[in-house]
Amino acid sequence: MQIYRFLTGEDDSAFCHKVTKALSEGWTLHGSPSYAFDGATMKMRCGQAVTKQVSEQPYDPDKKLVDYV
Template identity: 45%
Template sequence: MSTPPDGLPRYRVLTGPDDETFCRRVSDVIALGYRLHEGPAVTFNGERVIVAQALIWPEAEHGK
């Protein structure tokens, strides 16, 4: 598939607390065919760890 399904963008950033729900969201997007783009960004908001993970559609990696 040369484009993401359901009209989704080629580049996505998911954010949220570092918990099972966030990990499942990232896993679901990987299962669609996206690939991790670099490592995650992690910060602490005073209460919990917050993670941001960029994902990219494989064709977009090569400028297609």
């Protein structure tokens, strides 16, 4: 089964670390990153989709995606 996450954050090193942590946990980049201006905070925000192949199991929407193995 393949699972999907969309990581978001301000355009700073913390966002890069978030994506790097996901990659180190076996997630792979999916598509291009997104970049947009947040008028409410007056800051740029980034987004990156990641996917991960996990063992076949029933999908449970109450289960955290990071808990799938």
